[in-house]
Amino acid sequence: MNVTESCIFSAALLASSALAGLPALAQGAQRVDVLHWWTSGGEAAALNVLKQNLNGEGVVWQDVPVAGGGGEQAMTVLRARVTSGNPPTASQMLGFDIQDWAEQGVLADLNAIATKENWDKNIPAALQQFSKYKGTWVAAPVNLHSTNWIWINKKVFDDLGLKPPQNWDEFIAALDKVKASGKTALAHGGQPWQDATIFDSVVIATGGPDFYKKALIDLDPEALGSDTMKKVFERMIQLRKYVDNNFSGRDWNLASAMVIRGDAAVQIMGDWAKGEFVNAGKKPGTDFICTRFPGTQGVVTFNTDQFAMFKVGADRQAAQQKMAMAIEDPGFQSSFNVVKGSAPARTDVSDAAFDDCGKKAIADVKEAVAKGTLLGSLAHGHAARAAVKNAMYDVITAVFNGDYAPDQGVKELVTAVAGAKQ
Numbered sequence: 001m002n003v004t005e006s007c008i009f010s011a012a013l014l015a016s017s018a019l020a021g022l023p024a025l026a027q028g029a030q031r032v033d034v035l036h037w038w039t040s041g042g043e044a045a046a047l048n049v050l051k052q053n054l055n056g057e058g059v060v061w062q063d064v065p066v067a068g069g070g071g072e073q074a075m076t077v078l079r080a081r082v083t084s085g086n087p088p089t090a091s092q093m094l095g096f097d098i099q100d101w102a103e104q105g106v107l108a109d110l111n112a113i114a115t116k117e118n119w120d121k122n123i124p125a126a127l128q129q130f131s132k133y134k135g136t137w138v139a140a141p142v143n144l145h146s147t148n149w150i151w152i153n154k155k156v157f158d159d160l161g162l163k164p165p166q167n168w169d170e171f172i173a174a175l176d177k178v179k180a181s182g183k184t185a186l187a188h189g190g191q192p193w194q195d196a197t198i199f200d201s202v203v204i205a206t207g208g209p210d211f212y213k214k215a216l217i218d219l220d221p222e223a224l225g226s227d228t229m230k231k232v233f234e235r236m237i238q239l240r241k242y243v244d245n246n247f248s249g250r251d252w253n254l255a256s257a258m259v260i261r262g263d264a265a266v267q268i269m270g271d272w273a274k275g276e277f278v279n280a281g282k283k284p285g286t287d288f289i290c291t292r293f294p295g296t297q298g299v300v301t302f303n304t305d306q307f308a309m310f311k312v313g314a315d316r317q318a319a320q321q322k323m324a325m326a327i328e329d330p331g332f333q334s335s336f337n338v339v340k341g342s343a344p345a346r347t348d349v350s351d352a353a354f355d356d357c358g359k360k361a362i363a364d365v366k367e368a369v370a371k372g373t374l375l376g377s378l379a380h381g382h383a384a385r386a387a388v389k390n391a392m393y394d395v396i397t398a399v400f401n402g403d404y405a406p407d408q409g410v411k412e413l414v415t416a417v418a419g420a421k422q
């Protein structure tokens with residue numbers, strides 16, 4: 001058995017033992033089993049909103065959590081379950097992965113609910129391109145996250161007389177000042193998806209939205225191998241200098257905790273980080289500051305968590321449909337996303353219940369839609385399919401860790417993408 005096979009084998013064991021432990025259902029009760037990677041404090045708090053909502057509808061929630069930000073491990077477990085003929089009712093899923101699963105013919109048809117509930121009108125086209133496969137709704141989008149944010153400990157900045165940076169030079173000057181004070185300037189976890197999350201922002205800040213689109217969405221070899229990309233890599237290496245030495249393998253929420261405690265000044269992370277701050281009782285504007293990654297204002301690199309629904313037996317379909325309906329309920333979209341840190345997946349949800357960061361997230365999305373600058377995040381599977389994304393992860397992480405100089409990095413990037421595209 002090779003490493004991948006043994007990983008899938010243990011995932012299948014885990015998945016089947018999780019099922020073996022299911023509580024017996026009362027006569028007539030309905031159940032959804034849901035695979036996801038929302039295991040941090042803030043994520044679990046948000047998921048609870050959905051669980052409780054469904055419990056209220058008489059649906060029992062069978063939790064299948066698979067830890068690991070970005071969802072790579074969760075997707076391995078999912079593959080094992082589907083391959084062994086035991087798909088979950090629904091799985092959290094990102095971007096192009098939904099299209100890949102739909103292509104396999106294993107996802108359910110949600111068109112009847114979508115038509116009844118007007119999803120076509122209220123869910124933005126940028127999200128629909130992932131939720132629909134050849135005109136059929138196969139997933140229910142739950143939120144709209146974005147990756148180009150920084151999260152600042154306000155006291156650390158205030159004590160050093162720093163203001164939220166607006167451009168690259170101000171950002172570097174602020175990080176220098178924090179580093180000189182003896183604190184960790186950048187809280188970061190060295191996992192490929194986290195390195196790539198920084199990369200999303202640095203590409204926008206360095207080359208602008210058109211360059212981002214050309215390089216990461218259109219996968220244009222010239223853009224990938226350009227001097228602009230070389231500069232992106234120089235900047236990635238520059239940022240690495242502000243990270244502490246214990247960053248390798250650190251989970252993203254532990255990096256958030258460093259900023260929450262004031263041990264570090266800044267985290268570059270998607271707005272799920274806000275869920276951690278709020279879950280720790282922290283307030284935006286008072287304890288922490290959310291602002292767009294310096295130099296990316298006006299652009300939103302988004303990822304949307306969707307629950308892809310699998311083809312299941314007739315006995316499980318009613319609960320599945322209730323789940324899909326519950327997710328798109330505007331009241332639920334508000335209460336869930338207030339806790340999760342994301343903007344709603346629907347455009348008809350009021351921002352009244354959201355804090356200032358949430359209101360900004362919603363307004364920024366509106367602005368980006370109008371300007372054509374709402375762009376899929378590479379790091380979270382909304383710019384390119386998994387094979388290309390993973391090939392890019394390898395190069396980005398190697399550059400960040402100093403294994404490739406920028407010159408070599410761009411060459412490796414062009415070769416990696418060309419190989420993965422085939």
Ligand code: BGC
Nearest residue numbers: 043068069070272303305380
């Ligand atoms: C998901 C978020 C999640 C984050 C960290 C992202 O890929 O879209 O919902 O909070 O990973 O786990």
